Amino acid sequence: MTPIKLHIAASANPSCHPSPHLYKSDTSKVVFQCMASTCEILIDAPQLTHSQLTEVSTLGVAEAWRIEYKYSRYVIDNTWANLHKQHDAEQLIDQETQSLLGFAYQAWQLSDGLFDITSGRLREIWSLTRTRLPKQQDIDELMPYIGFSNLKWLPDTPESILIPTGVELDFGGIGKEYAVDRVLNILSEYLATKSLRYRLLVNFGGDLACKQNQCPPTPWNVGIESLSQSHRSDIDLELTQGALATSGDTKRFIEIDGKRFGHILNPKTGWPIRSPYRSVSVAGATCVQAGMLATLTLLQGNQAKEFINQTGVPYWLRSEHKTYTNQ
Numbered sequence: 455m456t457p458i459k460l461h462i463a464a465s466a467n468p469s470c471h472p473s474p475h476l477y478k479s480d481t482s483k484v485v486f487q488c489m490a491s492t493c494e495i496l497i498d499a500p501q502l503t504h505s506q507l508t509e510v511s512t513l514g515v516a517e518a519w520r521i522e523y524k525y526s527r528y529v530i531d532n533t534w535a536n537l538h539k540q541h542d543a544e545q546l547i548d549q550e551t552q553s554l555l556g557f558a559y560q561a562w563q564l565s566d567g568l569f570d571i572t573s574g575r576l577r578e579i580w581s582l583t584r585t586r587l588p589k590q591q592d593i594d595e596l597m598p599y600i601g602f603s604n605l606k607w608l609p610d611t612p613e614s615i616l617i618p619t620g621v622e623l624d625f626g627g628i629g630k631e632y633a634v635d636r637v638l639n640i641l642s643e644y645l646a647t648k649s650l651r652y653r654l655l656v657n658f659g660g661d662l663a664c665k666q667n668q669c670p671p672t673p674w675n676v677g678i679e680s681l682s683q684s685h686r687s688d689i690d691l692e693l694t695q696g697a698l699a700t701s702g703d704t705k706r707f708i709e710i711d712g713k714r715f716g717h718i719l720n721p722k723t724g725w726p727i728r729s730p731y732r733s734v735s736v737a738g739a740t741c742v743q744a745g746m747l748a749t750l751t752l753l754q755g756n757q758a759k760e761f762i763n764q765t766g767v768p769y770w771l772r773s774e775h776k777t778y779t780n781q
Contacts, residue, residue: 462474462515478504489518491659495641497653498672514637525629527574558571559607575624600724632741634697635740642667661698674693676691700736702752720753731759733752759771
């Protein structure tokens with residue numbers, strides 16, 4: 455299948471990503487880079503014309519790139535940067551940022567403070583390139599700046615926020631999942647206006663969501679990546695609606711003195727969560743919901759299985775040699 459290069463206006467590609475590729479077939483596929491991940495949009499809508507397929511594909515990619523640019527920590531003139539130029543001063547925030555803060559606040563409360571979007575500064579200590587354990591003193595110096603309670607923001611008055619000096623927001627824990635949900639909704643709304651039958655699947659680096667209006671529904675075949683073999687699945691599922699998100703240490707970890715330390719950090723101690731579990735995949739109504747529950751599960755450490763069991767959502771929790779599931 456020869457790909458078609460999508461030409462997207464520079465204004466919709468502020469991070470200067472390579473052009474996406476569209477593979478046109480009965481189920482067309484758009485492949486592009488975003489949020490340090492290979493992303494895919496699968497579109498099964500046979501009645502779409504070529505121009506409509508190009509238009510809807512461009513809409514999805516542009517929305518993902520917009521969200522990435524808006525909340526990236528590596529841009530000097532975006533929403534994230536502007537929020538952090540005005541420390542110790544109350545400032546107004548837009549509706550989208552209010553919603554993201556609302557998601558984060560809910561997760562912070564549900565996790566008793568273990569899910570915390572102010573914990574991103576700990577990456578200064580826990581770089582994935584480091585070869586020695588950090589000194590406790592270095593961690594202790596950062597800890598006063600970690601904690602959602604440092605922020606002057608409440609869901610009852612969401613339109614303004616005050617970020618104290620030294621405190622930093624990191625939307626990385628929910629940004630990709632939020633982008634998946636946004637892209638899926640935008641594409642489904644576009645296809646609904648054309649009165650077309652469709653199946654959609656949006657997959658950003660293994661966090662995915664799908665939607666369709668076919669009756670009876672036709673499931674997507676999706677896989678959960680192997681712990682030992684990259685880009686290969688060892689658990690295969692059928693998904694007709696909803697989302698699946700995975701959290702784990704298969705790609706983001708460091709190994710020091712023979713011990714493996716994952717990228718999920720405990721904001722109360724400043725140290726990586728130690729757990730017998732390597733990864734968890736959770737199904738949910740939305741990707742944001744599934745992603746939050748996946749992260750919250752691993753944050754429980756040894757109590758991860760008990761925690762996710764109590765939620766009642768479908769899950770696949772994996773240790774080095776065993777998979778636990780309620781399916």
